[in-house]
Amino acid sequence: MITLLDYGAGNVRSVINAIEHLGGSVRVAERAEDIASAENLVFPGVGAFGSMMERLHAAGFVAPLKAYLQSGRPFLGICLGMQALFNASDESPGIPGLGLFNGTVRRFATGLAVPHMGWNNIRIRQASPLFAGLRGDEKFYFVHSYHVTADNPEEILTTTDYDYSFVSAVQRGAIVATQYHPEKSGAAGLQLLRNFLAAGTAPVCPPCPEGPTRLAKRIIACLDVRANDQNDLVVTKGDRYDVREAGAVRNLGQPVALARAYYEDGADEITFLNITGFRDFPLEDMPMLAVLKETSRRVFVPLTIGGGIRDYTDVHGRHHDALAVAAEYFRSGADKISIGSDAVDIAETYLQRGRATGDSAIEQISRVYGSQAVVISIDPRRVYVATPDEVPHHVLQTAIPGPRGERYCWYQCTVKGGREGRPIDAVTLARVCQQLGAGEILLNCIDRDGTRDGFDIELIDAVKKAVRIPVIASSGAGSAAHFLEVFTRTGTEAALAAGIFHRRELSIQEVKGFLADKVEIRR
The missing domain is CATH 3.20.20.70 (Aldolase class I)
Structure with missing residues (x-):
């Protein structure tokens, strides 16, 4: 029986479905007592760090969650459920985390796109049964703008590269937590969850720290x-x-x-x-x-x-x-x-x-x-103009001339399935x-x-x-x-x-x- 901590935000249904797909049974923690009596606890989280901690406090979950984490029973944190284990987050200054692991959650300092979104590899830094049966080149699904910095290197389970190396999973005893989403990582993620459900009976996978990781298209x-x-x-x-x-x-x-x-x-x-x-x-x-x-x-x-x-x-x-x-x-x-x-x-x-x-x-x-x-779906169409200053929009010089030989165009945003044009261009809409x-x-x-x-x-x-x-x-x-x-x-x-x-x-x-x-x- 897996107890799932649901603090009221995010897609917990996918985690439940993945566990049940593997033959596990799930009960959702509705009261503090449900956490205290749990045999195995899974904590998936998405959203903002501060909102999460406020909801945990309001539900009365913080004290029993800390007690559970100190009990030595199996625990799996996912994404924000991993970040919650640390002292604090730059995302929500002044709001403390659970403080089980020493370190801070930092925003990505990179010129690459943020959030870090998509399928990336991991480097396994310590022996763990969590990765039994997985190939060394497996990719897992990430979607996050912040990452943890762990003070104790012995607690770092995996690292991943996105412009620079960051901590993508931690482990201490029966506590494991991943920045990536196993429930959204296809066959590799299901195998990781299967190993967690095996409750220590899966063989230990040795470290494999060599080589860079790469985000996939x-x-x-x-x-x-x-x-x-x-x-x-x-x-x-x-x-x-x-x-x-x-x-x-x-x-x-x-x-x-x-x-x-x-x-x-x-x-x-x-x-x-x-x-x-x-x-x-x-x-x-x-x-x-x-x-x-x-x-x-x-x-x-x-x-x-x-x-x-x-x-x-x-x-x-x-x-x-x-x-x-x-x-x-x-x-x-x-x-x-x-x-x-x-x-x-x-x-x-x-x-x-x-x-x-x-x-x-x-x-x-x-x-x-x-x-x-939040994804913004933009439906633009080309509008040709003779000169860049003809309209107050973001105008491009195009290699595809218009019907009268125009060499400039802007992309008009539309609504109602493309039936109605609006006086705003695609570049401006994306920026706003x-x-x-x-x-x-x-x-x-x-x-x-x-x-x-x-x-x-x-x-x-x-x-x-x-x-x-x-x-x-x-x-x-x-x-x-x-x-x-x-x-x-x-x-x-x-x-x-x-x-x-x-x-x-x-x-x-x-x-x-x-x-x-x-x-x-x-x-």
Whole structure:
């Protein structure tokens, strides 16, 4: 029996699903007494350090948690659950941690994108049964902006490189904690959890401290989900956002089955975009919640869901803020939420007022769940101009001339599925959303959607150079060479595709096989 400490933030459902998938039983700690009586305790955490500690104190969990940690019983901390073990965090000055390990949580001091997001290797620094049965080159999923600095080198279990070496796991006796997410690390992560569940019976894996670790470029499968004319949820795909063919919605498969197939084929992440749901109130869209919950039981890589994450007043006049909507998706199995059209409204309000209000969906969700949980989906289209000063936007000189030979363009953001243009450009939107707390940009391109002509390199390069957070390239992939082009010609961290995978024109393994000796990937 595994007791899971849930302090009310983050995707604990994925941890429960992974443990149950391996044959374990889970009970969620609802009272201090549940922690005190636990035989094995797992503490997954995401979000902000200060918010986490405040919630632990409010629930009365701090004292029994400290007592448990001093008892010698098995403990696994994950991500923020590892950082909580230390004295303090730069993220929340003045708020002490549990203080079981001496050290401080520091923000990444690097020119690379922060959060550190994606699949990276580990170096095992001390003998541990946690890594029995794993290859030395396995990659695990990371998503964090802060890392621990441990004062005692004998307590460092693994290290990882991201511009410089940082502590990625610690161990003291039966206490182990990882910065990476085993429940989201595919087969390698499941093996790590299996070893933890073995409660000391797994063979000890010796240290393997040699060699640098490398963050992989991510290949993401995207599933556009909507109800067809028979009101069944299907995966579809548009051509410049038009999802109908011969009058009917294109039906390219069932969401859960396709997500599982892409996971087995090596997808590094799965993204669901609900492109027609949430017309009334998103928490009543039970079919999509059911899809998310069922996928989380079968897929052990990160899941993102987009569509309808904003403030609502339901048909009964009750108000529900975006934070409550997002919370339901996190607790149903999502790791990240994607905000699209509403991000444009938020950015325009920010620019009009000249300051942040603190109450936008982006700010609310990132404050509680962390910036890494908020993805901004940008849907721009090219607008050609004769000269750079013709419009008050971020204008690019383009190698692709316009219909009248124009050599300049800007990328107009759109809303409502590309049907309505707004007077804000993609570069400005990305910068504003980063300022408000977003942790990743999903960069689409209406002009390239469904064309198979390749990613819009000019757009992706401009946005990537304008922000310090990871960028996902989307729209236009038609071959494995297009993935190589976007990774080598821009600094983007990930590339997403839909149609070529749904139509089985190209598999994820074929893409990775083509990239294997050219860029760093997870095999």
